[in-house]
Each structure stands twice: as C-alpha cells, then as structure tokens.
Amino acid sequence: MNEPIVLEPAQAAIVRSLTTDACQDMFQTLGSPVVLLEKPGGLAHDIAAFIGFTGSARGMLMISSSTELFRSSYPSQTGTPPSVVDLFDWAAEVANQLLGRIKRRFCERGLDFDVSVPTAVRGRDLGGRSPARDGACNLAFTIGDQGICVCLEVAPPDNGRIFKDPAEPIGCAIEGELVLF
Amino acid sequence: MAATVLVVDDSRAIRQQVGDALATAGYSILEAEDGVQGLLRISEQPDIAMVICDINMPHMNGLEMLAKLKADPSNAALPVLMLTTEGKADLIQQAKRSGAKGWIVKPFKVDQLVAAVRKIVGR
Numbered sequence: 001m002n003e004p005i006v007l008e009p010a011q012a013a014i015v016r017s018l019t020t021d022a023c024q025d026m027f028q029t030l031g032s033p034v035v036l037l038e039k040p041g042g043l044a045h046d047i048a049a050f051i052g053f054t055g056s057a058r059g060m061l062m063i064s065s066s067t068e069l070f071r072s073s074y075p076s077q078t079g080t081p082p083s084v085v086d087l088f089d090w091a092a093e094v095a096n097q098l099l100g101r102i103k104r105r106f107c108e109r110g111l112d113f114d115v116s117v118p119t120a121v122r123g124r125d126l127g128g129r130s131p132a133r134d135g136a137c138n139l140a141f142t143i144g145d146q147g148i149c150v151c152l153e154v155a156p157p158d159n160g161r162i163f164k165d166p167a168e169p170i171g172c173a174i175e176g177e178l179v180l181f
Numbered sequence: 182m183a184a185t186v187l188v189v190d191d192s193r194a195i196r197q198q199v200g201d202a203l204a205t206a207g208y209s210i211l212e213a214e215d216g217v218q219g220l221l222r223i224s225e226q227p228d229i230a231m232v233i234c235d236i237n238m239p240h241m242n243g244l245e246m247l248a249k250l251k252a253d254p255s256n257a258a259l260p261v262l263m264l265t266t267e268g269k270a271d272l273i274q275q276a277k278r279s280g281a282k283g284w285i286v287k288p289f290k291v292d293q294l295v296a297a298v299r300k301i302v303g304r
Contacts, residue, residue, distance in 0.1 A: 029288055075194060077201035077291075082194075090194040096237070097287055100266025107269065115266070117191065117239050171270030173286045178293055179273060180283040180300065 022101035032144030049095035055113035092118035110167030189219035216241025
C-alpha cells in the first residue's frame with residue numbers, strides 16, 4: 001500500500017507557526033488573555049465551525065469551543081443576549097476571520113487561496129479530531145477560562161511542499177486596515 | 182432625517198455589530214444577507230445613502246454585487262464600502278476599479294467605521 005502524502009516536516013512546521021500566530025492574534029480580540037496549550041484534545045466542546053479553502057493550497061479549518069466562549073465574546077453593543085442561532089453565526093464568523101488571518105500569513109509566503117462560506121454545528125465532545133489526521137495542524141488554547149481547539153488541514157501536493165523557497169510575497173492589507181479610494 | 186446605510190453580510194453577528202455602531206451614530210440601517218438580497222433592497226429603497234458590503238457570501242459575492250450595482254446607471258453613484266476578511270491587494274484594486282469608495286479588513290474598529298461612513302456619506 002502506498003504511503004499517504006504528507007507535508008515535509010519543515011513545511012508542516014511553517015504551517016503550524018503561521019497558524020499559531022494567526023490564532024493568538026485572532027483570539028486576543030475576543031477579550032481575554034490567550035494561552036497556547038501543550039496538548040490539544042480532551043475538551044468537551046459543543047459548537048464547531050468549519051470553513052474550506054481552495055486554490056494554490058486546499059484544505060479546511062475547524063474550530064470548536066463552548067457555547068459560553070461564543071456567548072461571552074459575541075459582538076453586541078446593545079447588551080441583548082444572543083440566541084443559539086446567533087452563536088452559531090458568530091462561531092462561523094470567528095472561523096472566517098481566523099482563516100482570513102491565516103491567509104494573509106500564507107500570502108506573505110507567496111501562497112494564496114480562496115475561502116468558502118463558513119458553517120457551524122452543535123454537538124457533544126467536539127474538542128478536536130481524535131485520532132488527529134496525518135499532517136493536520138492541531139492546536140488548543142485557553143481564552144480566559146474557556147478552551148478552544150483549532151484544526152487546520154492542508155492537502156499536501158505530491159512533493160509534500162506547499163511553500164516555495166524563495167517565495168514572492170503576495171500583497172495584502174492587514175486586519176483593521178482602512179483604505180479609502 | 183437620518184441617512185440610511187444598507188449592510189450586506191451573510192454573518193448576522195457582523196450585521197448586528199455594524200448596525201449597532203451606525204445606529205448609535207445616528208444612521209438608519211437596512212440589512213441584506215447576500216448580494217442578491219442586497220440588490221433587491223437597493224431596488225426597493227431609493228433613499229439608501231450608502232452600502233457596506235462583505236465579499237465572501239453565498240449566492241452572489243460582494244464584488245459581483247458591486248459590479249452589477251455600478252453597471253446600473255440609476256445606482257452608479259451609490260457609494261459602497263467593502264468590509265471583509267479579504268485583504269489581497271489585487272482584490273482591493275479590483276473593487277477600486279469597479280467603483281467602491283473604500284475597503285476595511287475585518288475586524289473593524291467602531292470609531293474607524295463611523296468616521297469612514299461620515300466621510301463617504303457627508304453627514
């Protein structure tokens with residue numbers, strides 16, 4: 001049987017580093033201190049959000065956390081409590097904004113992709129995929145007293161390399177940047 | 182009379198966040214969930230002063246909506262601000278060529294958004 005194709009270790013390390021950086025940048029906007037955990041998994045999460053991407057890189061991002069995290073970080077100025085549907089929607093938007101940050105970091109290394117529309121589901125024990133798929137980047141963080149898991153799966157090309165060296169960066173505006181024409 | 186801003190985004194949370202910020206600043210808000218619904222709202226409501234539009238949406242994305250809007254002479258002057266997680270320079274240039282007034286990469290700061298809307302709408 002053929003061995004499954006996985007990213008080269010150095011390439012997987014770049015993916016992990018860029019994803020970790022994007023997560024820390026994104027999650028600190030949710031309002032509490034962010035800590036990267038050494039071991040993912042074991043977290044009883046009940047909301048998960050998914051978003052796919054295709055282009056020069058193909059794959060999927062999944063995040064999972066507790067209802068409480070999405071409720072406490074829900075962006076309402078009026079103080080109106082969010083409904084369950086609102087929380088699904090917000091979880092999907094967090095996945096969307098996180099993948100936007102990952103995309104910008106990939107673009108800095110010359111790799112671009114197109115992002116799909118995110119979706120969210122509710123369930124039990126959604127904290128991470130077990131066992132983790134070969135080559136997937138699995139991370140876990142705490143944001144305040146709540147946990148969040150992140151799984152980024154990148155489909156490896158035949159040569160196991162997604163980033164070129166050297167790579168021509170692709171120009172991107174950064175998060176929060178306003179450009180008026 | 183308060184100027185009316187149409188917020189087009191498939192995320193209800195973002196529509197609410199933008200709507201709350203602009204309502205607090207004195208604007209009236211209309212919402213649409215995608216480009217198709219956005220164009221419908223514009224055809225139904227001739228008094229819309231400005232559109233804030235996401236890019237990645239189902240059915241019709243924001244750049245398609247922008248192009249269709251600007252291709253209609255009766256709506257060509259309606260200002261559009263793109264609000265999206267996308268930050269690629271070529272997409273920003275595409276929006277500029279299509280007639281958008283500006284581009285904000287999510288997440289946005291409320292003060293920054295309100296200031297941009299005031300500048301674009303002129304009130």
